[in-house]
Amino acid sequence: MASAVASFPAPKDEPAVDADEVVSPAEALYDKCAQRPAGQIFFQRDLSNMQVAETITQLTSILQELCDRHLLKLMTLEGEPCWKLRSRSDADKLRRLTPDERLLYHHIDQVQAEGIWSKALRGRTNVTQQTLTKCLKSLESKDLVQSVMSVKFPNRKMYLLKHLKPSEDIAGGPWQSEGDFDVALIDTISGIVAQHIENETCIKVPGNWNDYEQAIAQKKAAVQGMRDMEDLAPAVKPYRPRRDPNTSRLVHRNAPQYPTAASVADWLNSKEILRGKFVREEDMEQLLEMMVLDNRLEKISGTNYRTVLTATDTKVYNGFADAPCGNCPVFDLCGDEGEISARTCVYFGQWLETESEEI
Amino acid sequence: MSYTQRETPILAELCTFLVGDVYGELAARVYSVLARHGRQSLAAIARASYLNGRQIKYGLVILLQQHLIFHSGNDGPLTYYEIDWENSYGIVRFGKVTKLVEDRYGPKAANVMSNLLALGHTRIADLKEAYFPPETDSGDESDDGATNGAGSKRKRTNGAGVNGSAKTNGVANGIPSELDAAKPHTSDLVNGDGQPNGVHKPSKVDRLTHNAAPEEPGRDQGDSDMTSVDELYNLIQRLIEHGWIRTVTETQYLSPGDIHDMLYQESIEQDNHGITPTGAKDKETVNRGTLRRKRAMRDEWSSVPTFVRRGRANGSNKRIKTNGAAGGSAASSASSSDDDLVIRVNPEKIAVAMRTEQLVHLVQQRLGSVTARVYQTMLRMLESQTPRCWDEWSEPSDEPSAENGVDLRFLVTARDVATKLSRDRDLDMLEGLDPNVAVQITRKGHVSRTNVWTQPTDPSKLSLEEKTKAVDKHIQMLAEDPFHFVTWHSRAGFSQWHIEFGEIAKQMIQNEVENTVAAKKGSLGVKLIRALKKKGKLDERATCNVMMMSAPDIRGVVNDLTLQGFVQTQEIPKHDRREAKTSLHFVWYDRQRAREKLLHDTYKGMVRILQRIAYEREKVQFLLTKAERSDVVGNEEKWLSKGELDALRKWKEVQEKLLLQLFREDDLVATLRDFHGPLVSA
Numbered sequence A: 001m002a003s004a005v006a007s008f009p010a011p012k013d014e015p016a017v018d019a020d021e022v023v024s025p026a027e028a029l030y031d032k033c034a035q036r037p038a039g040q041i042f043f044q045r046d047l048s049n050m051q052v053a054e055t056i057t058q059l060t061s062i063l064q065e066l067c068d069r070h071l072l073k074l075m076t077l078e079g080e081p082c083w084k085l086r087s088r089s090d091a092d093k094l095r096r097l098t099p100d101e102r103l104l105y106h107h108i109d110q111v112q113a114e115g116i117w118s119k120a121l122r123g124r125t126n127v128t129q130q131t132l133t134k135c136l137k138s139l140e141s142k143d144l145v146q147s148v149m150s151v152k153f154p155n156r157k158m159y160l161l162k163h164l165k166p167s168e169d170i171a172g173g174p175w176q177s178e179g180d181f182d183v184a185l186i187d188t189i190s191g192i193v194a195q196h197i198e199n200e201t202c203i204k205v206p207g208n209w210n211d212y213e214q215a216i217a218q219k220k221a222a223v224q225g226m227r228d229m230e231d232l233a234p235a236v237k238p239y240r241p242r243r244d245p246n247t248s249r250l251v252h253r254n255a256p257q258y259p260t261a262a263s264v265a266d267w268l269n270s271k272e273i274l275r276g277k278f279v280r281e282e283d284m285e286q287l288l289e290m291m292v293l294d295n296r297l298e299k300i301s302g303t304n305y306r307t308v309l310t311a312t313d314t315k316v317y318n319g320f321a322d323a324p325c326g327n328c329p330v331f332d333l334c335g336d337e338g339e340i341s342a343r344t345c346v347y348f349g350q351w352l353e354t355e356s357e358e359i
Numbered sequence B: 001m002s003y004t005q006r007e008t009p010i011l012a013e014l015c016t017f018l019v020g021d022v023y024g025e026l027a028a029r030v031y032s033v034l035a036r037h038g039r040q041s042l043a044a045i046a047r048a049s050y051l052n053g054r055q056i057k058y059g060l061v062i063l064l065q066q067h068l069i070f071h072s073g074n075d076g077p078l079t080y081y082e083i084d085w086e087n088s089y090g091i092v093r094f095g096k097v098t099k100l101v102e103d104r105y106g107p108k109a110a111n112v113m114s115n116l117l118a119l120g121h122t123r124i125a126d127l128k129e130a131y132f133p134p135e136t137d138s139g140d141e142s143d144d145g146a147t148n149g150a151g152s153k154r155k156r157t158n159g160a161g162v163n164g165s166a167k168t169n170g171v172a173n174g175i176p177s178e179l180d181a182a183k184p185h186t187s188d189l190v191n192g193d194g195q196p197n198g199v200h201k202p203s204k205v206d207r208l209t210h211n212a213a214p215e216e217p218g219r220d221q222g223d224s225d226m227t228s229v230d231e232l233y234n235l236i237q238r239l240i241e242h243g244w245i246r247t248v249t250e251t252q253y254l255s256p257g258d259i260h261d262m263l264y265q266e267s268i269e270q271d272n273h274g275i276t277p278t279g280a281k282d283k284e285t286v287n288r289g290t291l292r293r294k295r296a297m298r299d300e301w302s303s304v305p306t307f308v309r310r311g312r313a314n315g316s317n318k319r320i321k322t323n324g325a326a327g328g329s330a331a332s333s334a335s336s337s338d339d340d341l342v343i344r345v346n347p348e349k350i351a352v353a354m355r356t357e358q359l360v361h362l363v364q365q366r367l368g369s370v371t372a373r374v375y376q377t378m379l380r381m382l383e384s385q386t387p388r389c390w391d392e393w394s395e396p397s398d399e400p401s402a403e404n405g406v407d408l409r410f411l412v413t414a415r416d417v418a419t420k421l422s423r424d425r426d427l428d429m430l431e432g433l434d435p436n437v438a439v440q441i442t443r444k445g446h447v448s449r450t451n452v453w454t455q456p457t458d459p460s461k462l463s464l465e466e467k468t469k470a471v472d473k474h475i476q477m478l479a480e481d482p483f484h485f486v487t488w489h490s491r492a493g494f495s496q497w498h499i500e501f502g503e504i505a506k507q508m509i510q511n512e513v514e515n516t517v518a519a520k521k522g523s524l525g526v527k528l529i530r531a532l533k534k535k536g537k538l539d540e541r542a543t544c545n546v547m548m549m550s551a552p553d554i555r556g557v558v559n560d561l562t563l564q565g566f567v568q569t570q571e572i573p574k575h576d577r578r579e580a581k582t583s584l585h586f587v588w589y590d591r592q593r594a595r596e597k598l599l600h601d602t603y604k605g606m607v608r609i610l611q612r613i614a615y616e617r618e619k620v621q622f623l624l625t626k627a628e629r630s631d632v633v634g635n636e637e638k639w640l641s642k643g644e645l646d647a648l649r650k651w652k653e654v655q656e657k658l659l660l661q662l663f664r665e666d667d668l669v670a671t672l673r674d675f676h677g678p679l680v681s682a
């Protein structure tokens, strides 16, 4: 509280400046700064140019006062001191902090979006674990700081100021929000990406793509002056039922440009589907690799991907998995004889449509 | 195959079932003693069973004839008997073997194979006799036996085969002397014991062997008529050359352990001056020497004898030469040496052919039927030179040998394949390819916006050059596939390709594990397995990251797959106080473990199917007995009611369905067990 008290000399100054409506120079300076775009950094010359203070000394004391009241934050940029504005409500909260809390806040503030691990925080501040836990809780409850699980070090809780967006190092790439995977987003984007890769690596071939029987028949018909088509038909021996032109089959494209994580990332960014988010190559690689696990993509070489195709529609697993025992809930309990056995088995009974032994 | 030699109780159960199903109860009872107790002497078997000495001897002779057991030879004070798991399990493949050989060499060769399977090891002379019986038999019957329907032929060949073993015991020394007494009677046994159930035995063989297609006399007849002895000899020679049949030598009766001891000893004598090796270098020498001897021994099994052509144009000529052995005289001195040769089916080759079939099937699913045809052609070209899927006795390689030298015999070009395939005029070589490829190959027309070729072309009219290019495109698709079905080797005019079977086999194993997990746990389970396979040991957070999912969404599947033994978990405490909350929890996937687990489950699944078949048969046993009565056979409509006929038909259906599933499970066993040696655990 000492510093809070110390920041109260300000009202004493007020009478020096006359008139009731006239705000204190400190307030005036704060207001002027607040008119500038949010997040702006002010150097001393910017502030003196605002012409609130008459002398450098006065400016210094005004700045001191604002800092004491947590309305300004003193920083340095390239060796030069500079200041940044805080909202009044934040300042208000800060004024009510205990010294320990303020100390921690200060350290958390310094790391900005990178966040700081609670253990490291303790190392820097030398507070006891108990105090640390208590203060961090209180800071979080006051909405001044937030904690995020680090993606890089999964067991570390990282602290950073509430209004900051955690850096990608700790919060993960575009696929995560608040430390967890954004399933809906991932589903949508992987669908779009899958379609894109399919277009790039596969070609849809209609059933009648090479309709030579038709072509021959037509030619002959033309030559023979449109004689009876029926007569001609048997002459051309169809060795296979003609393919329906309406059915089509996906096949692998011949020598395509196989997409890579980089190329897909570029494509996606250029489409601007993810508003405001930029997808780096690593992010895309993560997504594509996951889609390989999902059996939607397959890897052709170290970096190239293509769509997984199957030539048959029917899914059979294997001799074991397709048999009743392969998926039997009591497989481990089933014995050569007794209550659960092949003789009494209901699953075999259903599968074969025969009776099993009554137990 | 040492891998199968690590028998498990469930494999023992499965094999005992198979033996019982095909060779009858007596053989199965002797077999089960060995399955339960391991290596035993005759006396010990007698103590462990309720059978008398004579019964046990009969049983052992049958088992030895079929190579279902090993024996330790006559040298030691006691002869020990031990199960040959590989061959025992092989019973389930009988039907497949016939089919595989028929696809490759036609029905006559298939018929020879199925006879060999039924007979076990067989003297060539006896096989010949089965096809061309000596004149001592009545004319009609002998013709019947030689050429016609499986049933009567089997009876005949059985007799011949067993007689043969009695005669030839000097040649292969197949049967230990202590069993001598049992031999003359074995014909009774194999032929069916003289007991009622004996009559069914041959038909039981049919059940398991004839791929669930009970009788097909129409096809078998005629096609498989062996026209001359030379034809038979040619077939046998071809099958030996291609590795389907091996010649039987004494060493094949020795168990892997005995072989090892024998050759290890020999290596010590010859490579290490008779001193038991102690130092690392000596040990290495002796080990290499042992392996070398094992390989040499094995090569001897598959060496091709030179058959002497004697221009036997017709049967009578032959009979003079071979001196009608069944007439009662001993094996005649006039018969040529190759007649005394004893041959049997080579089980290792069966796995090679099964691998071909499965690879083709896999390609068909992934890339389509024409690409599969191309691959099949490549595989079959290599097959005749591939004696086995993997070599258990290979030189301990310093580096993977694949890199430097691929044997030139194992290279295939698109031209080879195109030449072979161009005989098949019905094959549309352009199917399954990008239409742009067709344009590229033929330089005709272009591809429209709807991907239709503007200049349709009859694919059968393509030139060999064009076909070669099309084949090359299919081969490229095979190479690009993540399975890497083929690998580019070099260019010698055309690209030369080879096939890295070992790598592919590993992926096939993985593929089956994933298929099983997919059936049980859906795509999420597969995703987890793949994530762990790729990344190794992961904690929960890292697992989430790879799968891009949240922890609660994957916990369930991790638990389920752990319980089912497909993934492993591990808890590493961080503090002395081993609190679960603060411990690190890892989960990982071990391919070899998953493989063994799935193999074990599959064996169990097969046992359940066999048990169900037995149960279903039991339900209609009375009816079956009735239907097999001689007065009923052929007059079923007359003697059986409609209900009975329906029940019989239903039983047939049920049996077929179950057998089909059994054979598919066997395919899985082949993938998991036979195509690749043990994998180093991750």
Ligand code: SF4
Pocket (backbone or CB within 6 Å): A324, A325, A326, A328, A329, A330, A331, A332, A334, A335, A340, A341, A342, A345, A346, A347, A348, B608
């Ligand atoms: S026999 Fe029936 S109860 Fe037993 S494991 Fe198979 S399906 Fe399950």
